[in-house]
Amino acid sequence: MKFLSLISTGLIFISLGKANNNIDIDDVNLASKLIAGISVDVENSISSKEDWKKHQGAMSKAWERYKKSNLLPMLEWSGEYVSEDQEKHKDIRYPFSGPDILHALHMFPDAENFILCGLEPVGQAPKSEILRSENSAQALAEIRTILEESLRFSFFKTLDMRAELTDAVYKGTLPIMCLFLSGSGYEIKNIERLELNKDGTIINLGSKNINSDAVRIQAKDQNGKIINILYFKTNIANGLIKKSGFLQYLENIPKGLSYVKAASYLMHKNYFSEIRNHLLYHSKVIIQDDSGIPLRHFDQDQWQMSLFGNYKKPIDLFKEHYQEDLRQSYEFRSTKLSFGTGYKWRKGQSNLMLAQRMKSGQPSTVIAANKKPEPKKEKSDLEENEVFKSLDFRLKLVAKSIIDKKTTNENKSAFIMNKYLVVSINNGGSKSFLGKTINVVRVGLLNGKLMREKQIGSIFSVKLSPLNEYPSLLNWTIKNDLPPTPKEEIIYIPSQS
Known part of the structure; x- marks a missing residue:
């Protein structure tokens, strides 16, 4: 009986040991709120301490300022330009992210699965006991230092963050x-530890x-929606991204939306071509600043580019x-x-690109219609002041219009006005047009479907x-x-392309 009792006690001890080693989710939520x-x-034992009151004052101001200046405008921008894509695709690829789930949540509020990666270690789940210890003031000061970059500049400095997260009281990206x-x-x-094969x-x-x-974090928003955040500590340079299994993991995820911000211009380099090619092939939408994929890698026959801000x-x-x-674009x-957003973080200096993959087999944007005899002639601003019934040009797209939600809701079909050089x-046409810009309408919406459009800077004959x-x-x-023109200009339409 004593032997059996010892075995039973041993089993109970082992079981309790495992239970004590589990992550306490209630305490994680408590600690996360307090350090936020x-x-x-x-x-009260923590919130009544002077070091936490100081921390709360600084963090409250930082949150309030950043939500007003960045997060809420980002949420509104996403609702206007990306909401329809989020309804169709729930997976977000965010390479070079580090622990920056903050901006991904506001850029993609309807997404369900966020895949983040970086070189920073995962670390340990936050515990409230640290805030009761003698290390409390140091821990809170470190949090403020680490977050100052993200809540002010919208990005982390990779080398600084790696050292800070490794040596901090709250270690790693998880806190x-x-x-x-x-x-x-x-x-x-819930928080689950993962191993990537x-x-x-x-x-x-x-x-x-x-x-x-x-690590995988499962969280619930205020409306009850569950999201999953997966973070991988991994190097995604060529060769290493395959060796670790991370590229194979990404390829098994449904095609969806990708986000790139403050990525050190790594995908401009040949030794990050594998992650670059993966995003170009497996993304329906890519939102990025200029530190992401260079413009030259986007095939103008596959991607519609919309540019925001300044570059x-x-x-x-x-x-x-x-x-x-x-x-030039x-x-x-x-x-x-x-x-x-990004390295040029001040409003008015930042740039953001929205690349949307065009559907294969989309109908041509060219309208076929029967011409009417003796069209009414209008004056042109060209040197010879004449309108040609048929023009055969090689054009460069220099500015274009974009079909928005309002236009889609109010019209079944609609033109967009573009400007070409x-x-x-x-075929030996009049030289008076050479070097001039002309306005041309193309079909942007046909029977409720958005039509494909060429990229700014593309050159073609029409x-x-x-x-x-x-x-x-x-x-x-x-x-x-x-932009409005000083006087009325002739509007042209492709007769064939």
Whole structure:
């Protein structure tokens, strides 16, 4: 009996030992709120301390300022430009992210699965006991230092963050991600340690207080929606991304949305071509700043590019990654951006690109219609003041309009107004057009479907006719985002392309 009792006691001890090694989710939520600067009524022993009161004051101001200047405008921008894509695709790839779940949550509020990665260690789940210890003041000061960059500049400095997260009292990316979730109104429901196999499969190690290079956080928003955040400590340079199994893991995830911000211009380099090619092939939408995939890698026949903000040149640290084609595209056409992001984090200096993959087999944007005899002639601003019934040009797209939600809701079909530079004249036409810009309408919406459009800077040949030669089309809505011209110009339409 004594032997059996010892065995039973041993079993009970082992079981209790395992239970004690489990992550305490209630305590994680408590600690996450407190380090985020959120008061918790039941925890007076911590919230009454002077070091925490100081922390709360600083964090409250930082949260309030950053939500107003960045997070809420980002949420509004996403609702206007990306909401439809989020309804279809629930998986977000966010390479080079580090622990930055904060901006991903506000850029993709309808997403369900976020895949983050970086070189920073996972670390341990936050515990409230640290805030009761003599290390409390140091721990809170470290949190403020680490978060100052993200809540002010919108990004982490990779080398600084790696050292800070390794040496901090709250070690690793896990406490920062938990803090961001609590600060964004989420309740953490579970944390699971993961192991990534070389074939891209994942082993669930359970909710343990152990070390691992991957972790899954499950959280619930205020409306009850569950999201999953997966973070992998991994190097995604060529070769290493395959060796670790991370590329195989990404390839098993459904095609969806990708986000790239403050990525050190690594995908401008050949030795990060594998992750670059993966994103180009496995993304339906890519939202990025200029530190992401260079513009030249986007096939203009596959991607529709929309530019927001301003682009002049990178910061001095990355000046060798200047993109002349991107600068020219921004010079011709961009939409105002209401928040700062990336390395040029000040509002008015930031840039953001929205790349949307066009559907294969989309119908041509060219309208086929019967011409009417003796069209009414209008005056042109060209030197010879004449309108040609049939023009055969080689054009360069310099500015274009974009179909928005309002246009889609109010119209079944609609034109977009684009501006083109006449690069050359085909078939010996009049030279008066050479070097001039002309306005051309193309079909942007047809029977409720968005049509494909070429990229800014693309050059192609096309035959044009004045729009007024097609009376049946004159009642179509024309979505025109172009700057107003000093006097009326002739509007043309492709007669074939």
